Amino acid sequence: MMARSILSFLNKKTDGVHEAAYLLAFFAVLSQLLALVRDRTLAGYFGAGEILDTYYAAFRIPDILFALVASAVSISVLVPLLSGLIMSDEARAKRILNTIFSAFFSFLSIASIVIAIIMPFLLSRFFPGFSPGTESYHDLLLLSRIMLLSPILLGLSNLLASLTQIFNNFFVYALSPLLYNIGIIFGVVFFYPIFGIEGLAYGVVLGALLHLAIQVPVIVHYRFLPRFTSKWNLDELKNIVAVSFPRAITMSIQQISVLFLVSLASVMVPGSIAVFNFSLNLQSVPLTIIGASYSLAAFPTLSRLFGSGDRDNYLNEIGMTLKHIIFWSVPALVLFIVLRAQIVRTVLGSGEFGWDATRLTAASLAVFVLSATAQSLVLLFVRSYYAAGKTLKPLIINTLSSFLIIAFAYIFYKLFYSFEFIRFFIESILKVSNIQGSSVLALSFAYSAGMFINMFLLWFNFNKDFGSFGIGINKSIFHTLSGSVVMGFVAYLSLKPFAVMFDQTTLVGIFLQGFCAGVIGIIAGIFILIILKNEEIKEVWSVLHKKIWKTKVLMPTPEEL
Numbered sequence: 096m097m098a099r100s101i102l103s104f105l106n107k108k109t110d111g112v113h114e115a116a117y118l119l120a121f122f123a124v125l126s127q128l129l130a131l132v133r134d135r136t137l138a139g140y141f142g143a144g145e146i147l148d149t150y151y152a153a154f155r156i157p158d159i160l161f162a163l164v165a166s167a168v169s170i171s172v173l174v175p176l177l178s179g180l181i182m183s184d185e186a187r188a189k190r191i192l193n194t195i196f197s198a199f200f201s202f203l204s205i206a207s208i209v210i211a212i213i214m215p216f217l218l219s220r221f222f223p224g225f226s227p228g229t230e231s232y233h234d235l236l237l238l239s240r241i242m243l244l245s246p247i248l249l250g251l252s253n254l255l256a257s258l259t260q261i262f263n264n265f266f267v268y269a270l271s272p273l274l275y276n277i278g279i280i281f282g283v284v285f286f287y288p289i290f291g292i293e294g295l296a297y298g299v300v301l302g303a304l305l306h307l308a309i310q311v312p313v314i315v316h317y318r319f320l321p322r323f324t325s326k327w328n329l330d331e332l333k334n335i336v337a338v339s340f341p342r343a344i345t346m347s348i349q350q351i352s353v354l355f356l357v358s359l360a361s362v363m364v365p366g367s368i369a370v371f372n373f374s375l376n377l378q379s380v381p382l383t384i385i386g387a388s389y390s391l392a393a394f395p396t397l398s399r400l401f402g403s404g405d406r407d408n409y410l411n412e413i414g415m416t417l418k419h420i421i422f423w424s425v426p427a428l429v430l431f432i433v434l435r436a437q438i439v440r441t442v443l444g445s446g447e448f449g450w451d452a453t454r455l456t457a458a459s460l461a462v463f464v465l466s467a468t469a470q471s472l473v474l475l476f477v478r479s480y481y482a483a484g485k486t487l488k489p490l491i492i493n494t495l496s497s498f499l500i501i502a503f504a505y506i507f508y509k510l511f512y513s514f515e516f517i518r519f520f521i522e523s524i525l526k527v528s529n530i531q532g533s534s535v536l537a538l539s540f541a542y543s544a545g546m547f548i549n550m551f552l553l554w555f556n557f558n559k560d561f562g563s564f565g566i567g568i569n570k571s572i573f574h575t576l577s578g579s580v581v582m583g584f585v586a587y588l589s590l591k592p593f594a595v596m597f598d599q600t601t602l603v604g605i606f607l608q609g610f611c612a613g614v615i616g617i618i619a620g621i622f623i624l625i626i627l628k629n630e631e632i633k634e635v636w637s638v639l640h641k642k643i644w645k646t647k648v649l650m651p652t653p654e655e656l
Contacts, residue, residue, distance in 0.1 A: 122269030123384040129276040131442045134376055136283050142447030143366035143373070143456075149231050150295050151372040152222055152361065153238035155354045160210060161246035162347035164203050189319065194328050195335060196254060196321035203250055207243040214239055221354060224361025234292050241296035248303035255310040258319050267313050271306045278302025341486035345477065345493045352497035352545070356504055356538045364532040366452060371538055373443060374459035378467060381427035386471025389420050390478045397482035406561075413479050414564035418571040420471045422631040425575045426620055428467040429583040430613055433590075435461045437609025441602065451530045458525035459539045466543035469550035476553035488560065492552045500545030507537035567630070574629040578620040586616025 141147045210217070214236055218225065225232040256268055282298010290297060314320045353375075360367040393416045400409040431438065439457040477489045511518050511534050521536060522528045558564075589612035597611075598604035624632045 122266075122273070123388050126269075126272040126276065127380045127383055129273055129280075130376065131380075133276050133280050133283075134373060135442050135445060136280055138373065138443040138448035139446030140283060140287070141369075142449060143369040143452035144447070145231055145365050146234075146292060147369035147372075148361070148365060148367070149225075149234045149292070150238065151368050152225070152357055153235055153242055153296065154299075155221070155350075155357055156210065156214070156217055156239055157242040157246050159347055159350045159354060160203075160206060160243065161249055162350040163343055164199070164206060164246065164250065189321075190328065191331055191335075192258075192319065192321045193324045194326075194332055196251075197323050197325070198327060198332055199250065199254065200247070200323070203247050207247060211240045211243055221358050222361045223358070224363075237293055238296040241293060242299055244300045245303040248300070248307045252303070252307040252310055254321065255307070255314050258314060258317065259310075267309055271309050274305035274309055275302035278305050341490045345486070345490045348490075348494050348497045352500040352542075355501045356542065359504055359508060360535060360538060363534055367532055367535045370452060370455045370459060370532070370535050373439075373456045374463055374539060375542075377438065377442065377456075377460050378431070378463035381424055381431065381464070381467045382470050382474075385423045385427065386420055386467075386474045389416050389471070390474040393475070394478045394482060397479055401483045409482075410562060410564040413475070414568065416475055417472065417564070418568060418631055419634075420475060421468060421572060422575050422629075422635075424468040424471045426579045426582055426617070428464045429579045430586060430616065431464040431467070432461050433583050433586045433616070434609045434613055435464075437590075437605055437612075441606045441609065444605070445602070451532075454527050455530055455532060455535060458527045458533075459536055461525060462536060462539040462543055466546040466550075469543075469546045472550045473546065473553060476550075476557050479557065483561070485560070488556055489553070492549060492556065496545045496549035496552070499548055500541050503541035503544050504538050507540050508534060511537050571629075571631060574624060574627045574631075577627065578623040578629070581623045582616040582620030584616075585619040586612045589615045 137147060137150070141150075215227070218232070218235055218239065219227060222235065225235050252271060256271075259268055278301035279298045281301060282295050286294030286297045286301075288294070311320065357368055357371065360371050393412060397409060397412055400406075400412060435457040436454075439453050439460060443456060444453050473493075477493070480486065480489045511521075518533065519528070522530070522533050525536065527533050527536075590608060593608040593611050597607045599608065621632065
């Protein structure tokens with residue numbers, strides 16, 4: 096009875112883009128809160144120094160392997176392929192799934208072994224700041240090799256995730272990132288004292304294993320657990336590779352740009368990689384909660400609409416999703432900029448994480464989050480192209496923007512040192528004057544600039560390829576910007592009185608200062624939107640009023656990442 100109750104609970108089906116997006120966003124909030132606990136634990140234990148530089152650098156090559164290979168069986172690839180087939184020819188769908196699983200697992204395992212062997216060569220090329228023969232280089236090599244297990248586990252989890260998306264079961268998909276972060280935290284708290292720095296890598300592998308394990312019972316319930324087979328249908332596999340390869344490159348190219356940014360950070364002062372990663376992780380909070388949730392929730396619907404030839408509703412769905420992404424992300428980025436110091440001090444300001452590192456991370460976060468809306472819209476446009484079965488345009492644009500990010504990073508880095516007035520101006524604006532290591536800001540500026548260009552190119556080309564979906568877009572943007580500006584201004588003015596009211600030497604006092612200022616700012620922003628009779632806020636209230644969290648449960652019958 097208990098097992099059946101658990102399965103019934105996991106088999107929740109969510110209908111509608113708003114409902115699915117808010118369900119995903121709710122769990123994304125939980126996941127991001129746990130990620131913040133993870134980062135606070137890492138910051139408190141190690142500070143912004145050599146250990147965390149090594150730890151974060153060790154992620155880079157395994158992450159590229161995951162993006163390059165595992166994305167070949169991602170949701171955006173398999174949902175359009177299997178969604179119709181499962182309904183019309185279940186036996187053939189299972190044969191294709193077994194072929195994909197067998198080929199993918201075999202190739203990923205072989206690739207991981209080869210990369211583990213040549214890892215010393217790769218590290219010496221990509222991380223010049225880690226000198227061979229040093230203890231930090233040895234640790235980097237060890238952690239990178241252990242972490243090569245995570246792409247295999249996460250890739251398999253990604254494969255299973257496609258099935259739950261097809262059945263609109265988002266619950267397990269939303270739950271798995273929480274388990275991933277729990278594994279990492281477990282590694283810091285329990286494995287590190289036992290195994291030393293390699294215990295951090297064991298925590299990552301544990302998190303990836305939990306990420307996969309939560310999928311298995313549900314997939315078994317639907318009787319769609321893939322099996323290893325030696326009978327590969329090469330024609331079908333070739334067709335899948337032809338479709339997935341451009342998408343895999345599109346997914347991995349951004350990871351490659353981040354690899355180069357971390358490579359550049361490795362030659363900066365110790366702690367630069369940690370500051371870069373902490374700020375990158377913090378800025379991903381609005382991206383994950385808003386951009387990823389909406390684009391993911393919209394994808395199955397967009398695939399069905401385009402596949403059925405309903406071009407008008409396909410464009411309307413994209414336009415509606417775009418307006419809601421802007422509606423949520425612009426206020427979020429304004430609040431992140433205004434409250435950046437309070438956010439960083441609350442999340443990371445403990446233990447070994449010093450004041451200079453806090454200020455640098457807050458400054459880097461402010462620059463990163465400038466492109467939060469752009470990054471969210473990039474996700475939407477890429478998935479919209481994929482729903483239409485078009486992969487070349489996103490590949491070209493993402494590749495171009497990634498090369499621009501790398502080029503901008505080197506240019507900004509040189510400008511930072513060649514022209515003192517530029518460095519002094521930026522340090523003054525971001526309140527990091529006289530702090531060693533401020534050159535790390537060149538990396539966040541480069542990233543945001545590249546993502547803005549990426550978003551504008553995708554938007555322009557999408558309108559050119561499919562037609563305009565811009566009915567009401569300009570009005571919606573005007574309303575959102577108006578409410579956000581007022582919200583940010585009110586929140587900024589509220590910081591000083593709350594600084595007097597709450598003790599700024601305590602975690603609770605810092606949190607309450609930012610929280611109360613943010614709440615007052617949000618109330619002011621909502622008031623402006625109501626005055627402007629904003630449509631999005633009416634739709635949000637309508638969806639929440641329907642109590643979307645009471646989603647219906649599927650009882651045992653024929654399910655995901």
